[in-house]
Amino acid sequence: MKARALLFLRITFGGLLIWWGLDKFYQVEHGVQVAQHFYWGVGTGVTWLRLAGIVEILLGALVLLGLWRRWAYPALALLTGITLLAVWRSVLDPWGWWLTGANVLFYPSVIIWAASLVLWAFSDEDRLALDRRRDANRRV
16 A cells, blocks of 8 residues: 555656646746746746756656656755745645735645655655666666
């Protein structure tokens, strides 16, 4: 059950990153709006957003497949942690009763960050990751 649950988490998480990356690459205007609103205007250039989209797509593919997890999972935790920091108001006050700029739809950012930590912490339990299989074949 653990291996299948981690596989499902990897597939859905990798898909999320791929969708986020595609959005940055193809919907540049949306990426600019997001960067201006949540990231203090950092990263609003078209070239930067497209490059960030490509990196996010590649990271999503690595997570989905379970490849290079030693580097991919810390990068995933960092990326989702930065996203969490950008929407912190929505975690502390989802309905915006006390903090302006909060939105209940962004509350799951804390769940996404927690899931990235779970993937990283339990990576040794993920028997279905491709790099685990590759590493096991090398030991034979």
